[in-house]
Amino acid sequence: MEHQRVTISVRAGSCTLCRSCQLICSMTHKGVFDPSFANLSVEDSGDAGEAPRIVFLDSCTGCGLCADYCVYGALEQEKEAPAHE
Ligand code: SF4
Ligand code: SF4
Secondary structure, three states, X not given: OOOOOOOEEEOHHHXXXXXXXXXXXXXXXXXXXXXXXXXXXXXXXXXXXXXXXXXXXXXXXXOOHHHHOOOOOOEEEOOOOOOOO
């Protein structure tokens, strides 16, 4: 079965390091509730005023769930017109 990959735009400056994105990803794809198992990494830059670093790993399936669960607008699905009706 083929799944459509979504494109996700990142606005790291809006990230609060809440880790909801990583938790929903790890739970859905790995069956564990642990941010370190997520298919994206979110790291504190360590510098006050500097945005966190958000990186999608090669294992990311492009399902878009992380963006659905980011309530701060740091991850957002880009809307694309369907190829066929
Ligand atoms: S990207 Fe969004 S959901 Fe993920 S840690 Fe940052 S604010 Fe939270
Ligand atoms: S789009 Fe990638 S990082 Fe986001 S929930 Fe899906 S697999 Fe995880």
